Amino acid sequence: MTLDWTTADTSSPNVILDVKNLRVHYATPTGDVIAVNGITFNIYEGETLALVGESGCGKTTTAMGVLRLVQPPGRIVEGEVLLKGTDVVTLDEENLREMRWQQISLIPQGAMNSLNPIMRVKDQLGDVIVTHEGRQNKNSLKERILDLLNMVGLPGRVYSMYPHELSGGMKQRVCIAMAIALHPTLVIADEFTSALDVVVQRVVAQTMMEVKEQMGVSMILIGHDMGLVAQMVDRVAVMYAGNIMEIAPCYAIFGDPLHPYTQLLIESIPSIKERKPLKVTEGLTHDLRTPPPGCIFQFRCPYVMDVCLEELPPQREVKPRHEIACHLYDDHGNLMFDIVKQDST
Numbered sequence: 017m018t019l020d021w022t023t024a025d026t027s028s029p030n031v032i033l034d035v036k037n038l039r040v041h042y043a044t045p046t047g048d049v050i051a052v053n054g055i056t057f058n059i060y061e062g063e064t065l066a067l068v069g070e071s072g073c074g075k076t077t078t079a080m081g082v083l084r085l086v087q088p089p090g091r092i093v094e095g096e097v098l099l100k101g102t103d104v105v106t107l108d109e110e111n112l113r114e115m116r117w118q119q120i121s122l123i124p125q126g127a128m129n130s131l132n133p134i135m136r137v138k139d140q141l142g143d144v145i146v147t148h149e150g151r152q153n154k155n156s157l158k159e160r161i162l163d164l165l166n167m168v169g170l171p172g173r174v175y176s177m178y179p180h181e182l183s184g185g186m187k188q189r190v191c192i193a194m195a196i197a198l199h200p201t202l203v204i205a206d207e208f209t210s211a212l213d214v215v216v217q218r219v220v221a222q223t224m225m226e227v228k229e230q231m232g233v234s235m236i237l238i239g240h241d242m243g244l245v246a247q248m249v250d251r252v253a254v255m256y257a258g259n260i261m262e263i264a265p266c267y268a269i270f271g272d273p274l275h276p277y278t279q280l281l282i283e284s285i286p287s288i289k290e291r292k293p294l295k296v297t298e299g300l301t302h303d304l305r306t307p308p309p310g311c312i313f314q315f316r317c318p319y320v321m322d323v324c325l326e327e328l329p330p331q332r333e334v335k336p337r338h339e340i341a342c343h344l345y346d347d348h349g350n351l352m353f354d355i356v357k358q359d360s361t
Contacts (some may be wrong), residue, residue, distance in 0.1 A: 030335040032201055032234045033059040033082070038095035040074075040081045040258075044087075049350075051090070053258035053312070056331060059202065064228065064235040066245045066266075068281070069255035072301075075238045076125070076256070079204045082236075083122060084112060100201060118148055121195040125207040127187040131179040137165075138175045139191055144197045164193040166229065168223050185216035189223055196227055204236045209244065221248060242285050246270055249338070254278045257301055259312050262329060264338040274340045274349060276317050289322040312341065319344060 040052040052074045059065050067075040082097050082274065084104050097104040099119055124130040132140055141161045146152055152160075158175070165174055179187055182312040188208060188294045200216050205224065209217040221244060228235060239245055244258040245252060246266060253263040254277065262275040274281045299316035302308055313315070323343050331341045334349035346352050 030059050030061040032061050032063075032100060033236075034096070035078075036084065036096040036098070036100040038078065038081050038097065039093040040077050040090060041087055041093050044305070049304045050307060051258050051304070052081060052149075053307070054094070055255075055258070055260045057253055057260060057263055059234050059236065062232050063236060063251065064237060064249040066237045066239065066249040068239060068242065068245055068252060071240070073255040074258040075255055076206055077258075078091055079122070079236065079238055080204055083116065083204065085122075098283070114148070117144055117195075117200065118198045119200055120202045121198070121200045121206070123188075123191050123203065123205040123208045124196045125210060127191045127208075128179070128184065130191055131187060135177055135178075135180070136175075137177055138184075140190070141165075141194055141197060142192055148198055165190075166195055167196070168193045169219070169226075183216075184212050185220055188212065188220050192223060193229060194321050195235070196231060197233060200233060202234045202236070204238070206238045207240070209239070209241070210238075217244070224248070239350045242270075242281060244313060250306060254281065257304065257307070257312050259341065260339075261313065261342070262318045262338075262340045264335075264340075265329075268335070274338070274345060275313075275342050276319055276344070277313050309343075 035055065036052045038052055039050070039054050041048040042051055055078065057065070061265070067078060069075055077086065077090070081092055081095075082104065084092070084097070084107070085093060092105055095105065102115070104112065104115065104339050138158070138161055141164060142157055145157065145160065150291070162172055162175060163174065170186060170193070171191055173181065174186065174190070179190075179326045182190065208224070209220055212220060227246060237245065237249055249266050250268040251263065251265050254261045254269070254275065256277050258313055260268070262273070269278060270282060273282050303317055309313060309328070310326050311320070311329055314320050314324045317324065321343060327343070329341045329343045331339050332347065333339045334345055334347060338349065340349070344351055
């Protein structure tokens with residue numbers, strides 16, 4: 017089930033995940049690094065949302081916060097993570113353990129480091145099922161594991177193989193099979209194609225989309241590949257330095273990006289139709305321990321104004337399902353300054 021926001025009515029689908037003011041810090045001897053800075057977003061039933069942005073912008077930390085897997089010296093400082101109405105942040109360890117895999121699961125970035133090298137695939141998949149559902153009939157468990165492997169496009173022989181006997185793409189699909197083994201409501205995929213060549217990336221991405229269509233799960237995809245994102249998701253959330261700069265349907269992000277940072281990301285995508293110099297974002301990110309007053313993007317924005325140095329722009333909806341944190345626009349998504357219009361053409 018893929019949502020078509022271009023034809024959807026104004027009524028909202030069911031919200032599966034509602035993240036409110038999530039803040040994640042990492043303690044250092046010279047002060048906390050603010051990795052995720054009070055972000056708010058949600059995921060609808062059957063929807064795929066992408067978290068995109070430069071390395072270090074807080075995408076993976078956001079996912080770890082949603083899963084409550086942030087490791088020391090990191091910690092969730094504030095916020096709510098409501099999964100079907102239940103706040104993950106406040107769950108005790110037992111309830112959290114039960115929720116993982118059954119309600120929310122993770123496809124990790126490095127499949128080669130995520131599978132146990134001394135366990136066969138059948139044992140790793142079986143362990144997920146038995147741990148949460150109890151002992152199973154041996155034959156029915158085998159049939160269930162084979163069905164999972166078939167669902168992600170793997171041959172039956174993988175059932176008895178060790179991870180080192182599999183290619184990178186096959187390992188990644190085993191991780192996908194583990195993530196969907198208990199039919200979770202939400203699947204988070206963290207850079208799930210980053211370690212693969214472009215041909216295998218396409219195969220794994222297609223596997224993901226087929227699994228989504230068959231199971232109707234909601235997904236969060238974390239990645240750098242804007243071209244891949246454009247083909248796979250319903251909405252895109254653009255992150256910078258722990259903040260969400262813009263969140264909108266995929267067609268709006270690529271067809272009508274509003275935030276200057278989003279525009280720079282789109283312009284940095286190489287074109288196969290024309291030769292043009294790649295657009296490079298100038299300037300450096302601020303020290304994440306001491307964010308400046310005002311807009312977090314002020315040091316790299318080509319359109320920075322006095323108000324940007326003083327006031328933090330709120331995240332607000334300026335068009336249907338299109339939210340932005342920028343002083344350049346009014347409440348209807350119109351540019352407020354003619355000089356910006358001239359510069360941006």
